[in-house]
Amino acid sequence: MNMTKNIPPVKAESENHHIKIEDDFGNTNVNGLQWKGAISVNNQAYFAKLDDLNPTINGEWEKRYDVQYSSVSEAIASALIKNIKTKDNFDSVEYQFSTFDLKGHKTSGTISKNYLKENESERVLAIGRKIDPHTLITTDEYAEQIMDVSTQERFDHFIKYFTDHNVPYEHAKQFLIKQAAFDILTGNVDRLGNPSNFIIAYDNKNETGRLVNFDYGRSLQMNWTDTTEEKYDLEWLEDDLDDFSNELTSNNDSIISSLSKKDSIQFLKDNGFEPFQIDMKSLKEDLDKLNQTIQNANVPFKKFASSKIESFKKSLESEYSKEFYKEYNPQKQTSINFSIEIEDDKDSSPKPVFNKVVETELIQFDEPKSKTNQLEMEF
Numbered sequence: 022m023n024m025t026k027n028i029p030p031v032k033a034e035s036e037n038h039h040i041k042i043e044d045d046f047g048n049t050n051v052n053g054l055q056w057k058g059a060i061s062v063n064n065q066a067y068f069a070k071l072d073d074l075n076p077t078i079n080g081e082w083e084k085r086y087d088v089q090y091s092s093v094s095e096a097i098a099s100a101l102i103k104n105i106k107t108k109d110n111f112d113s114v115e116y117q118f119s120t121f122d123l124k125g126h127k128t129s130g131t132i133s134k135n136y137l138k139e140n141e142s143e144r145v146l147a148i149g150r151k152i153d154p155h156t157l158i159t160t161d162e163y164a165e166q167i168m169d170v171s172t173q174e175r176f177d178h179f180i181k182y183f184t185d186h187n188v189p190y191e192h193a194k195q196f197l198i199k200q201a202a203f204d205i206l207t208g209n210v211d212r213l214g215n216p217s218n219f220i221i222a223y224d225n226k227n228e229t230g231r232l233v234n235f236d237y238g239r240s241l242q243m244n245w246t247d248t249t250e251e252k253y254d255l256e257w258l259e260d261d262l263d264d265f266s267n268e269l270t271s272n273n274d275s276i277i278s279s280l281s282k283k284d285s286i287q288f289l290k291d292n293g294f295e296p297f298q299i300d301m302k303s304l305k306e307d308l309d310k311l312n313q314t315i316q317n318a319n320v321p322f323k324k325f326a327s328s329k330i331e332s333f334k335k336s337l338e339s340e341y342s343k344e345f346y347k348e349y350n351p352q353k354q355t356s357i358n359f360s361i362e363i364e365d366d367k368d369s370s371p372k373p374v375f376n377k378v379v380e381t382e383l384i385q386f387d388e389p390k391s392k393t394n395q396l397e398m399e400f
Contacts (some may be wrong), residue, residue: 031045101207104303114133212274
């Protein structure tokens with residue numbers, strides 16, 4: 022959950038994806054295992070999630086890099102979100118990878134902007150066995166009405182819970198369908214089994230709600246440990262890409278995860294899903310930038326990050342993945358040449374040249390060479 026409106030932000034300095042915090046950081050009451058808190062950088066509020074365990078939790082992370090360094094998956098999934106051009110009814114949080122210095126303690130994590138707008142508060146589908154003003158149902162009801170039913174019943178129940186809290190029906194339906202497709206595309210294994218990962222941004226003034234997609238830390242799972250990081254040679258990666266890419270998306274915990282691949286596609290289509298339009302060129306550039314940021318940072322998971330990023334690129338080439346998106350192609354620049362007959366006036370002095378730039382358009386009027394002026398336009 023994101024509780025930035027209830028957490029006083031601490032001031033922080035940021036430079037080249039590195040954040041330095043001198044004040045006491047974090048709010049241990051925020052839901053989840055990670056150490057989280059609000060920060061303020063240049064008067065802009067952010068929500069920070071560290072790759073550190075919440076100090077109130079006894080124990081330590083499971084010795085898997087997917088668990089220890091979930092910031093990598095969140096940043097990759099966010100690059101995908103950024104480059105989806107069809108995001109109607111699919112508001113999503115974007116997480117930026119960062120390193121942190123907390124009074125000398127060095128760690129990694131992500132930052133994100135507060136997704137709550139003015140007059141909005143957060144309502145969670147379910148957290149515990151009691152209902153309060155910020156939850157819709159109990160976890161017991163969630164188990165009975167969401168987990169232990171068919172896919173169609175589950176889908177219908179989700180929509181009912183959301184529309185009961187003034188989320189428009191069509192918005193709820195389209196959001197759920199798009200989120201399911203996104204979770205499949207990113208192999209997110211922490212959705213259906215975690216009712217706190219369904220939230221409404223509720224406008225208390227207008228009494229309306231909208232759904233928000235967030236928390237991708239358990240996406241793109243890859244079996245990687247300290248031993249793997251130490252011994253793996255990135256020269257092997259090209260040969261391993263097929264296996265790694267299949268591993269990333271072999272499982273998911275979407276709301277339709279009980280269906281086969283074929284039935285999942287059909288269910289989405291039957292409910293109006295249209296493949297995402299993704300700017301693949303920009304996505305790959307953003308993933309390369311992310312990888313470079315991590316390689317330049319003082320972190321212990323550089324091989325892991327490179328392998329996961331390249332494997333995700335490869336996974337998007339599979340025929341199954343391509344069921345969920347189409348490549349977005351910006352309109353290519355075209356040239357149109359045409360002539361306009363203009364009668365010369367009696368003054369035969371040279372006419373001035375005018376250049377006007379409108380976004381990518383160049384309109385040029387050349388001085389007349391005869392009775393016909395050439396007007397060339399590029400769009």
